Amino acid sequence: MYYIGCVSLCLSVSFTVVVPHDQSVAHVGSIVILPCWISPPENAEALEIRWYRHDQFSSPVLFYQHGKIQDVQEESYRDRSSLTRWSDKSGGLKDGDVSLRLEKLRIQDAGSFHCYVSGESEYDSGEVFLKVTALGSAPVLFPQPLDDGRMNITCKSSGWYPEPDVTWMSDERTVLRPGGVSRSRGADEMFSVHSWTAVSHLDAHLVSCSMSLKTGEFRESRIDIQAVIPSDPWKALFFTLLICALLGLTGLILYKYRHKLTGKKTGKEGN
Incomplete structure (x- = not known):
């Protein structure tokens, strides 16, 4: 065998x-x-x-x-x-x-x-x-005041593929309606995204802009609206006038004090 x-x-x-x-x-x-x-x-x-x-x-x-x-x-x-x-x-x-x-x-x-x-x-x-x-960069937020007292906030990010979804939300996780979204594609085939929305101090305390892929990955940035929008125009005017008054008073006191010192110095020289 x-x-x-x-x-x-x-x-x-x-x-x-x-x-x-x-x-x-x-x-x-x-x-x-x-x-x-x-x-x-x-x-x-x-x-x-x-x-x-x-x-x-x-x-x-x-x-x-x-x-x-x-x-x-x-x-x-x-x-x-x-x-x-x-x-x-x-x-x-x-x-x-x-x-x-x-x-x-x-x-x-x-x-x-x-x-x-x-x-x-x-x-x-x-x-x-x-x-x-491709997971893009963290969104960068730019606030700009509007004539009606609201704040226009733009949100920019780049380096995404495919195109990400853009979501605006308040601090209460309420979805805010964007004013618009624009996308552009570079020579590297990746996407840059620009979105914007207008909010007032009544809309939210914090506003976030997030960009996400279908995979669940996302980038998010937030901005404190209360820090950039005065909640009460008259209150803001009052504090502005108060600060101006305090600065004026301080200047007057320093002027008189300096004048007083100058007068004493002149008197001593005369003796």
């Missing part, structure tokens, strides 16, 4: 490429791992592994063959892509884990990636979806 052993690699007659149904989400500039593995788990070191986008099969994001990554990558993914383990519990290629690691994520990386694995007589592929987001 003869036994044929597996010297370096044993493969099943067939395998299936498995990928998650949920899309992966990551920020611009970060690192993301797109999971892909073969089932049943087998050593994939001798297989051909190709990650590519859309119909760019011949210009792959990564191409692994003959036990190493081949230098035929699409230029924008050069030095940014590699094979990695999906988790610490994974055995990597020896365990059939052919997950892709992408570094320095860009907005252009958003979309679908195909994980293609082939052996001598079988192949299979799966599609992984990546969503790329």
Whole structure:
């Protein structure tokens, strides 16, 4: 009886490429791992592994063959892509884990990636979806008084992707109606947002402007309306006049005191 052993690699007659149904989400500039593995788990070191986008099969994001990554990558993914383990519990290629690691994520990386694995007589592929987001800067609030006693507040922020939602709220967490919202997109494809609203001291004590993504991430800033809007114009006028009067009185006292000192000094010199 003869036994044929597996010297370096044993493969099943067939395998299936498995990928998650949920899309992966990551920020611009970060690192993301797109999971892909073969089932049943087998050593994939001798297989051909190709990650590519859309119909760019011949210009792959990564191409692994003959036990190493081949230098035929699409230029924008050069030095940014590699094979990695999906988790610490994974055995990597020896365990059939052919997950892709992408570094320095860009907005252009958003979309679908195909994980293609082939052996001598079988192949299979799966599609992984990546969503790329950018959390913008904290909103900056600018108050400007209006002729009717209200305060116009503008809210500005930049570096967002995709477009964020803008929400104005009072200190009682009541939604305030914005006066308007404008958005612009830069050369880096990220969005800048400018919004504004008009409020009085009767509307709220604190007013907040928040910008949020569908992922639930947000940035928020607040402004104290009472600190920038006088609650009573007559009271404000009274305090202004009072301060002016105190300053005038102080000046008069100093003038007389200085005059008195000057008079005494002159008298002494005469003696």
